[in-house]
Amino acid sequence: MRTNRIRYFLREGMKNVSRNRLMSVASVTTTFATLFILGVFLALTMNVNSWAEQIARDCQVQVFINEDSTPEQYDAIGQQIQNIQGVATIEKCTKEQIFEEVKTKLEAKGEESILVGLENDNPYRDSYKVSLTDLTLTEAVAEQIQSIQGVANITDFQETAGIIYSISENIKNFSLWIIVILGVISAFIISNSIKISVFSRRKEIHIMKYIGATNWFVRWPFLVEGMVVGFYGALIAFGVIWLVYWRIYESVSVQFLQLVPFSAMAWLLIGAFIIVGIVIGFIGSLISIRKHLKV
Amino acid sequence: MVIAKNVGKVYVDGNMALDDVTFLIQNGEFVFLVGASGAGKTTLIKMFLREEIPSSGEFIVNDKNISTLLPREIPYFRRSIGVVFQDFRLLPDKTVYENIEFAMIVVGAPRKLRRKRIPEVLNQVGLANRAKAYPDKLSGGEKQRVAIARAIVNRPPILLADEPTGNLDPDNAWEIMNLLDDINKRGTTVIVATHAKDIVDTMQRRVIALEDGKLVRDEEKGVYGYENE
Numbered sequence: 261m262r263t264n265r266i267r268y269f270l271r272e273g274m275k276n277v278s279r280n281r282l283m284s285v286a287s288v289t290t291t292f293a294t295l296f297i298l299g300v301f302l303a304l305t306m307n308v309n310s311w312a313e314q315i316a317r318d319c320q321v322q323v324f325i326n327e328d329s330t331p332e333q334y335d336a337i338g339q340q341i342q343n344i345q346g347v348a349t350i351e352k353c354t355k356e357q358i359f360e361e362v363k364t365k366l367e368a369k370g371e372e373s374i375l376v377g378l379e380n381d382n383p384y385r386d387s388y389k390v391s392l393t394d395l396t397l398t399e400a401v402a403e404q405i406q407s408i409q410g411v412a413n414i415t416d417f418q419e420t421a422g423i424i425y426s427i428s429e430n431i432k433n434f435s436l437w438i439i440v441i442l443g444v445i446s447a448f449i450i451s452n453s454i455k456i457s458v459f460s461r462r463k464e465i466h467i468m469k470y471i472g473a474t475n476w477f478v479r480w481p482f483l484v485e486g487m488v489v490g491f492y493g494a495l496i497a498f499g500v501i502w503l504v505y506w507r508i509y510e511s512v513s514v515q516f517l518q519l520v521p522f523s524a525m526a527w528l529l530i531g532a533f534i535i536v537g538i539v540i541g542f543i544g545s546l547i548s549i550r551k552h553l554k555v
Numbered sequence: 556m557v558i559a560k561n562v563g564k565v566y567v568d569g570n571m572a573l574d575d576v577t578f579l580i581q582n583g584e585f586v587f588l589v590g591a592s593g594a595g596k597t598t599l600i601k602m603f604l605r606e607e608i609p610s611s612g613e614f615i616v617n618d619k620n621i622s623t624l625l626p627r628e629i630p631y632f633r634r635s636i637g638v639v640f641q642d643f644r645l646l647p648d649k650t651v652y653e654n655i656e657f658a659m660i661v662v663g664a665p666r667k668l669r670r671k672r673i674p675e676v677l678n679q680v681g682l683a684n685r686a687k688a689y690p691d692k693l694s695g696g697e698k699q700r701v702a703i704a705r706a707i708v709n710r711p712p713i714l715l716a717d718e719p720t721g722n723l724d725p726d727n728a729w730e731i732m733n734l735l736d737d738i739n740k741r742g743t744t745v746i747v748a749t750h751a752k753d754i755v756d757t758m759q760r761r762v763i764a765l766e767d768g769k770l771v772r773d774e775e776k777g778v779y780g781y782e783n784e
């Protein structure tokens with residue numbers, strides 16, 4: 261296609277948008293709403309994922325050693341754990357350390373009497389705190405640790421992370437459906453708007469067809485119109501999401517949890533918005549022109 | 556060349572618009588299509604454009620049987636035919652120049668060619684000084700001349716006119732007919748459906764007359780042949 265024509269289609273499409281102003285505004289608004297909700301879900305998913313990662317990083321598995329192990333065996337077990345794939349770091353926690361920790365905690369509450377008589381009969385066991393590189397490996401790592409000679413048992417810390425992961429999966433699925441439904445609705449509204457545009461230009465289309473215009477030549481300006489509407493919806497949605505997110509980020513981040521900064525999702529959002537907006541516009545207008553091409 | 560061989564047309568509602576019509580039009584001819592209202596003139600014009608196809612018989616334009624044209628061939632087929640109507644059908648939001656240019660853009664003519672060709676046709680139809688005017692500022696005769704310029708700007712070998720003077724006073728009607736005559740003299744086949752008795756009688760060109768869808772007369776240097784109601 262010659263640039264000559266592309267310029268013609270763009271100009272005519274833009275002209276349609278402004279000629280068909282009221283309907284264009286309606287279409288831009290619904291597209292904006294769809295994309296805004298898409299943006300909310302994207303931001304939510306990204307944050308939940310980032311929390312899950314954060315928790316994975318902090319989450320440690322505690323590995324307890326058999327009571328009758330010698331200090332050499334204790335060290336050797338540590339060496340073996342370190343060699344397992346998926347293990348990031350290990351930290352030695354002797355039963356004496358744990359006893360001291362508990363003691364300090366109890367002393368703070370004035371309840372250290374509970375421990376009287378236990379100094380020489382330490383109820384705790386030697387252990388390792390193991391942190392993982394990747395939470396999805398938890399089970400495999402746990403299994404391997406369990407099979408090491410001299411390991412008594414291990415605690416299972418990954419439950420919270422697992423829950424957050426499944427929440428994030430659910431949000432993803434749910435938002436996908438919402439987006440599909442809203443996308444269909446906006447495509448429908450755009451298609452109605454384009455229908456009006458096509459109707460108001462039916463004479464012109466008729467003349468074009470007599471002169472020998474191909475169907476695609478007739479279609480393109482309307483497709484451009486739909487895509488321009490989708491594009492405007494995308495820009496507005498991006499601006500509004502930016503503003504809203506920035507507000508929430510400012511007020512929430514400092515308090516208890518760290519939100520993903522907007523800059524980390526800006527490209528994803530604008531990319532997704534523009535693509536989804538333009539696709540919605542394209543499909544919407546394609547539907548509406550079909551029957552007006554018969555002459 | 557145009558060949559109509561036993562062409563019949565029955566509309567979906569059962570209306571018989573054409574009935575066994577046969578004729579041959581050579582390249583470069585000038586033909587009047589006459590007949591009372593409802594005789595089938597517009598239906599015949601629509602076949603040249605492949606807007607309607609025959610229910611029976613064959614209609615062949617420039618070696619193409621319109622009944623067997625593929626949908627994607629239709630636009631290219633239509634580029635070999637120019638057409639003007641009684642109601643001009645100009646685009647009100649485009650200037651004279653832009654209305655004509657529109658026809659060239661549609662067929663993908665490059666800008667350079669458009670710049671050269673449009674002043675030529677404007678001259679040919681006598682509107683060189685009205686290029687920037689909008690249609691609502693033009694007289695009926697001028698509007699029809701713009702429509703003619705748009706129809707011939709891509710140099711189609713055939714020009715159709717369906718009652719081109721129906722909305723014009725006699726003076727303007729004559730000017731339009733003379734213009735069509737001039738276009739024909741430059742080599743274009745011209746086919747005019749008309750009720751303009753005086754003009755048909757005076758111009759002495761080939762006349763094809765329809766009556767209730769039937770071809771009742773086809774004569775060289777013919778006349779209109781009956782009184783208008």
Ligand SMILES: Nc1ncnc2c1ncn2[C@@H]1O[C@H](COP(=O)(O)OP(=O)(O)OP(=O)(O)O)[C@@H](O)[C@H]1O
Nearest residue numbers: 566568570571572591592593594595596597598599
């Ligand atoms: N789309 C259509 N559907 C059904 N019948 C039609 C259609 N178009 C035309 N007709 C009928 O076909 C017949 C021929 O109509 P046509 O328009 O060809 O006549 P015409 O000679 O052009 O008349 P006029 O001089 O009034 O323009 C008429 O009886 C008309 O009512």
Ligand SMILES: [Mg+2]
Nearest residue numbers: 596597598717
């Ligand atoms: Mg007619």
